[in-house]
């Protein structure tokens with residue numbers, strides 16, 4: 721299993737954001753994308769997800785991918801459980817149940833609550849539960865710590881560690897310090913520094 725970037729460049733709005741990014745992650749490995757606001761961290765995650773074509777280079781992912789992005793895309797009127805079950809069916813989940821995923825993010829007690837009643841941090845945690853419930857081996861996490869309290873950040877770190885222990889791959893873009901032991905750091909520098 722692997723996720724690899726080979727000499728990837730990214731253009732947005734006619735501007736080169738970054739150039740020549742190469743890395744490879746094998747089973748159990750992780751990488752953190754760092755760099756200042758606007759340097760292209762989210763864009764790199766979107767390229768990894770296949771949502772944005774690279775301007776140059778190539779990306780290969782040998783397994784199914786789950787993406788944690790800003791919008792959780794859950795129906796506000798459905799309950800948390802229903803919303804997650806909907807996505808689990810579409811994501812082709814196998815092995816992990818919605819109840820287990822909610823438990824993993826500490827939200828088992830809110831399974832029957834409509835999504836519209838959740839706080840910002842709780843929505844983020846439900847979005848993370850969707851990633852867990854997808855059963856996908858490769859996790860792409862865009863600012864997974866945003867809006868989380870410290871207990872939730874600890875849970876997130878434990879989830880990432882468990883996923884890697886099970887042979888999963890994690891690529892995360894984050895401003896906040898996250899404990900991801902042994903992760904590679906992918907530093908994006910703006911074009912003025914390239």
Ligand SMILES: Nc1ncnc2c1ncn2[C@@H]1O[C@H](COP(=O)(O)OP(=O)(O)OP(=O)(O)O)[C@@H](O)[C@H]1O
Nearest residue numbers: 732733734737755756757758759760761762763764
């Ligand atoms: N759809 C788009 N069209 C054109 N330019 C875009 C588009 N989306 C983002 N950009 C630009 O690309 C640059 C990089 O954005 P991106 O969100 O990848 O950066 P980031 O490093 O994740 O930033 P932050 O740390 O603020 O989240 C920014 O200058 C942004 O304005």
